[in-house]
Amino acid sequence: MNTVVKITGFGAALVAFFGAAYGLGSAVGPVTSEPAPAAHSRHDGGASPAPGGGSADTAPGGLQISEGGYTLDLKTAGVRAGEEGELRFAIRDRHGRQVTAFQREHDKELHLVLASRDLVTYQHLHPSRAADGTWSTPVTLPAAGSYRVFADFTPGVKGGKNLTLGADLPVAGPFKAAEMPVPSRTVTVDGYTVTLDGTLPPGKPGRLTQNVARDGRSVTDLQPYLGAYGHLVALRSGDLAHLHVHPNGEPGDGRTPPGPGISFTTTAPSSGTYRLFLDFRHNGTVRTAAFTVESGAGGDTAARESSPAETDGHAGTGGSRGHGH
Known part of the structure; x- marks a missing residue:
């Protein structure tokens, strides 16, 4: 068979294969690396009893960017280590609209935590919300690396479910790995x-x-x-x-x-x-x-x-x- 014909046929096969894969992906929904949604810990510090003496409320939050029809939209692509930047984000509902109604819990509508992947750096920030639902806060992170942003909130006016959503934030600069601090009392x-x-x-x-x-x-x-x-x-x-x-x-x-x-x-x-x-x-x-x-x-x-x-x-x-x- 002519070499050009072989290559052409191979390319067509690839197109057909990936076209079928795309169609399948569209049929079953987007593929995500986020784990399955998990329930959030109760804010009263308690835990619901479960059969066998364990707890029915042990699943942690913050592992997923979306849960319960709400998504953490991190608008800041990244910041530089040691420099003050602005962290901007929004909570979107299942229709893509930015949420503007939140229940106040522990004096705030939303609690924001940043932590480095090595768990050496931790910041608890209190961002401000604009009328359109965009939250913002100044932030300065001391070291380069990967950080996790946690948004803890309860949407709606009354009776909503408390959620903790998480997203990754890259911090640019010279990177030096840090060791986990030893167990301490x-x-x-x-x-x-x-x-x-x-x-x-x-x-x-x-x-x-x-x-x-x-x-x-x-x-x-x-x-x-x-x-x-x-x-x-x-x-x-x-x-x-x-x-x-x-x-x-x-x-x-x-x-x-x-x-x-x-x-x-x-x-x-x-x-x-x-x-x-x-x-x-x-x-x-x-x-x-x-x-x-x-x-x-x-x-x-x-x-x-x-x-x-x-x-x-x-x-x-x-x-x-x-x-x-």
């Missing part, structure tokens, strides 16, 4: 020592308490932050699965003291290594204490002892610099 940040008690067992609720001290004395006058004495975000190493929980009790309920202990109940969806980021407010400043904890290994250990040098500053944002107000 004591962290020092800006002169405050925060000690972690409790366990994080996989598949069932565990109680965690962070005790805050300064200069060797317990802090008993913590100030409310986002409607509570503490705000906890937990991220699983590897896929950055997001668990967003809140304290047991709240200011003014007649039974929750303003320190030194801040108690949470949460469920790890699986065995593995997690980073816990505790935001607390004292003397008008919000600080972040970050812990590395293990679930399932070594008897469901919450954390192991490590030196202050290993834990100081591992929130990655220098305490209150991790917050936007």
Whole structure:
């Protein structure tokens, strides 16, 4: 057979093959690498019981960009390390419209968290929403690499489902890989020592308490932050699965003291290594204490002892610099 004819025939076969594949893809819907939608952790810090003594509410959020008919539309393609940029995004409904109605939860319509893939850098920001539903906030990220953006919100006016959607944000610049901070039970940040008690067992609720001290004395006058004495975000190493929980009790309920202990109940969806980021407010400043904890290994250990040098500053944002107000 003539060589030109052979090539022509081969090209036609390729066109036919990919044309059929495109048609099949159009018939079954777009292909995505995002995992199946997962339920979001309850904001009261509890977990619904499930048969067998586990929890029916252990599936983390933040692994998907779309869930329940809503999509996180990240309008910022990327930023440069060490330079202030603007992060812009919107929440779109199933019709592609930008959402403008949100329920206020813990003093905000939407909570925004940024974390590096190595879980060394963490920032909890409070963006502003324009009338058309576009959210924006200034952001400065200290190191190059891949970051995950988490948007935690409840759409609608009343009765909507709380969602946490996630999207990746590239940060340009010279890249240097960082190691996960070692498991720790004591962290020092800006002169405050925060000690972690409790366990994080996989598949069932565990109680965690962070005790805050300064200069060797317990802090008993913590100030409310986002409607509570503490705000906890937990991220699983590897896929950055997001668990967003809140304290047991709240200011003014007649039974929750303003320190030194801040108690949470949460469920790890699986065995593995997690980073816990505790935001607390004292003397008008919000600080972040970050812990590395293990679930399932070594008897469901919450954390192991490590030196202050290993834990100081591992929130990655220098305490209150991790917050936007």
